[in-house]
Amino acid sequence: MKPHLTWGILGAAGFARKTMAPAIHAARRTHLKSVATRDPARAIPFADLVPGLKVERSYEAILDDPEIDAVYIPLPNALHTEWSAKAARAGKHVLCEKPIGLSLADIDHLIATREATSRLIAEAWMPAHHPQWHRTRALLAEGAIGTLRSVSGAFTYALADASNIRLSAELGGGGLRDVGVYPIGGFRLATGLEPVPSHVDLVQEGGVDTSAWVAATAGEVRFNFHVSMRAARYQVMMFHGTEGTLTLPAPFNPGTYAEARIVIARDGADVQVIRFPGVDQYVAQVEAVAAHVLDGVAFACPLEFSRGTQAVLDAIFAQAAA
Known part of the structure; x- marks a missing residue:
């Protein structure tokens, strides 16, 4: 080989x-x-x-x-x-x-x-290959913040170039396809749950969504997120449980946006910060391809995972159209 x-x-x-x-x-x-x-x-x-x-x-x-x-x-x-x-x-x-x-x-x-x-x-x-997400899933599963009640997320940036392909309906543009996949995928990866949209508010420009506010449920857990190509640069994911909160201040672009870390705040306890210095999730992603092809290691983001996120996007677009 x-x-x-x-x-x-x-x-x-x-x-x-x-x-x-x-x-x-x-x-x-x-x-x-x-x-x-x-x-x-x-x-x-x-x-x-x-x-x-x-x-x-x-x-x-x-x-x-x-x-x-x-x-x-x-x-x-x-x-x-x-x-x-x-x-x-x-x-x-x-x-x-x-x-x-x-x-x-x-x-x-x-x-x-x-x-x-x-x-x-x-x-x-790429978040599927960053250890902050694997640790988040493990912490939630072991009850680090009690029973999970709600999750909120955001990913926004200001797109100034009017000719950018993200604004082309013919080329499959739009904010949800560009950055909406991150809070949706992050919720699914961390919780193992499948959110069902219950309320959708989209701002459209030239046939593509430039901003979106989505409310969803997954069993007893509520999930709300906001994405936009027309707002200041910002990203966060916060998991709220019965005994505390778990926050990722740089969930999607750690390193370039901010330091990769998990912040856990529990009632009556000191805030715990778990840091992940020196991780390049893009290099890790490429090495994961090599490990899968050369060694048979399971790939962290198979098409089945992508399909689940696409199902949520399809449901959001269907609800917005209705």
């Missing part, structure tokens, strides 16, 4: 250039071989990062390369399902940016493709 995975990137998106290419380059047991872009100038930062990097003029060239084991896909949302399936059928393992699909049907198609090709197809939902 090969000692490492050789990667290609389909597209020279800014996030690939700034975050994921460096993560692939830094991860253990991985090698970044090529990037595909129709504009060679956009490949220059990638080549500066990885001397000898091969620049392809088409995505198909990477899929046809027998040395490429895995591909990272940072294309616009509307292209994620199509190119994930194409890559898997070409024999490549796939790590695709979120949302990996725009509907349950998309993800069901990818699950069927994964089974038919025996290739990993996974969404790049």
Whole structure:
């Protein structure tokens, strides 16, 4: 068996250039071989990062390369399902940016493709690979804050560029697809519960949601979250139990937004802070792909998990339309 995975990137998106290419380059047991872009100038930062990097003029060239084991896909949302399936059928393992699909049907198609090709197809939902979330789930399960009663979350940022693809309905844009997947997925990952939306308030611009306020229930637990592309940069997840609260001040972008930590406040007790210094969740995500492919280790964010989050999104959009 090969000692490492050789990667290609389909597209020279800014996030690939700034975050994921460096993560692939830094991860253990991985090698970044090529990037595909129709504009060679956009490949220059990638080549500066990885001397000898091969620049392809088409995505198909990477899929046809027998040395490429895995591909990272940072294309616009509307292209994620199509190119994930194409890559898997070409024999490549796939790590695709979120949302990996725009509907349950998309993800069901990818699950069927994964089974038919025996290739990993996974969404790049990076919190699943950060230890603060695994610790949060364990703490909640052991009753660190008593019986869980409610969860609240937020993820907002101010999008100034009117030409950004996140504002394109044709390309699958919108705030819920961009950042709504984080509080929804965080709730599901930490609690193991499936929220059902009960109230939805969306602000729409040009056919996409730019802000959303959602109330949901999961059994006896209430879940409320707010996401926006039109508000100041902010993120938090807070779990409220009968005996205290557990807060993640940087749940989704630890390191770049704020320090990764869990803050536990119990009635009559000193506040407990658990820190996670030096963790790069993007590197951990790439290394998790290698561990799955090379060692058979279960992947922390399989398509079934992504499907559960998509089911919540579909329900939110259906309720908003009604």
